[in-house]
Amino acid sequence: MSEKQIAPTVLVGKKPAMSYVLACLTGFQSGSKEIVVKARGKAISRAVDVVQIVKNRFLTNLVVKDIRLGTEQITDEQNRTVNVSTIEIVLGAS
């Protein structure tokens, strides 16, 4: 991308993986060159599933361009701070 664009993000949560696969496909269909698949906590494994399904089954020309891991601090109902891991997977054309 020569012009700096903000890549659209698909935030993976508790729905079935296919919902997020569809969101990725829609994004690429509407002209995005890159999509960032984000998740945190237990949804991280589903985010990896989503990326693998998009890449292996639908858009086989895509590659994983970057993967970033991180930690976020979240305050739970008992007002305790807990650390939650995050992942951001950048999908784009090779």
Added chain:
Amino acid sequence: MSEKQIAPTVLVGKKPAMSYVLACLTGFQSGSKEIVVKARGKAISRAVDVVQIVKNRFLTNLVVKDIRLGTEQITDEQNRTVNVSTIEIVLGAS
């Protein structure tokens, strides 16, 4: 590494994250320069937790050198083939 060594692997499964954190620390303590943290399926999120805990809380000079995603085919009890996502995170000194 000038001499090609095989980096030791910590395979993350269903135990608490801290068991695998300890395995990583023991590995680096005994002289390994790199450790590969692997997981598949739902354990992927725990593998990310393990890496973040090792890196942020214990060995702050470590960096994530590479992250590889993959898919494995597994045959379940009903003899059906299911696809399972995998992750390999390479931890090493910067």
